[in-house]
Amino acid sequence: MAQAILTDRIPPASHWSMVVPKGHTLVLTDVDGGANLSMLFYNPNNLLERYNAPDTLKCQHTFKLTQGHCLYSDMGRVFCSIVRDDTGWIDTVAGVANKAKTAAKWGERDYQADRNNWKQNGYDALLVEVAKYGLGKKDLAANLNLFSKVHTDAEGNLKFAENHSSAGDVIELRFEMDTLVMFTTCPHPMNPASEYPRHSVEVSMIESAPVAVDDDCLNSRPENARGFENNRRYLADRCCH
Template sequence: MENNKQALFRDVLPGGAHWSMKVPKGHTVRFTDLQGGANLSVLFYNPDNLLERYNAPDTLKGQHTFKLTQGHCLYSDMGRVFASIVKDDTGWIDTVSGVANKQKVAEKWGERNYQADRNQWKQNGYDALLVEVAKYGLGKRDLAANLNLFSKVSTSAEGDLLFAEQHSKAGDTIELRFEMDTILVMTTCPHPLNPATDYPYCPVDVSVFQAEPMDNDDECLNSRPENQRAFENNRRDLAPHTAFVG
């Protein structure tokens, strides 16, 4: 996507914050790490059927990968594509580490509360996601495995999870092209494996653009045969809503 293309919407999500919005099909959301070292935990839901949400196991096994990056798709648990990763400056999106809860954040960085510390309190990713999904009538049982944009977690030969510090640099962007109407849930709370001494407040710019139409040579469409089948499921799901002229 051209960097000078006019954004339809833009806002900055501060570090340690949370937010959500409905992204219509045919739009691209560009996330930009403004300072370096950001983490953006995200979830996806179908606004017309909240039982349909992002499915991490299907996304990974369908594309034969442990990580996600440019060229990959994000599957729903009904075999459709929520979004395609059309750009990833970081080259590695964490798929397996989840988010930290209140206890983990308190043990690592100490406790602060909003009443005393306002915007400098130490929010945790689990509660942040719960607050956002509650806006749509969802709760704890609806929290699926999330993605952590701008974060990299690899494995050692012994199977240990290894967090890559400063994986994302200031100005790095990740762009998701949405292939169906989607509720996008976000939090900039720190990654659960981040070893930083001080609680990291890393803001992320969120910008929405009209997406370019997908063509037959699209990288995400063609990177795996499973992706082509998932896009076909998207097409079939839209068919009943299309007015046919006989």
């Protein structure tokens, strides 16, 4: 693997954001097993453009995301490609827990008493992070939950897969355009654990190898080739202006 440009460990119940330039890959590692990483994506040059979950799933004919899939913006462009997924399934539908849901499952949070062990929730964590860029509640689109799996049973009910991710599992996202990335390590909203789950995720950024003509993400669906072409036209126009 290429040498890391930066590496950081995101503690449990934390949030973070960064702009990942085109041509770079985020290497995300579940440190201890059982992690959850809720993510959102925006165009840093036009914050109105953001990750679109329905288009991402519809155009790739899938309910889950994993290696070989792309993450689309609401402008039909590819934010990033999933070039590695050791877990085989990324949750696309469950969203994040809010303060009330977290309190009902794991008790009230109290920073004064718990300090850095307080029970933060994913909704508030993302809201704090997007506020740094002038965004608010209306800008919180449907998110992804990396390292987590939600599937359906025979009756069509959503089920959370326990122990889905193991210690050392890696997911790599290769960015096809400059992207503002938001994420939080707060627990998955469907996690049935009796105690508030606390799991870290390591984040590294490396330079990506060039996209080859036989690239899995580019060729997994005809729609993806069109998404990459939309990127090419968008980036060419930006260079001209």
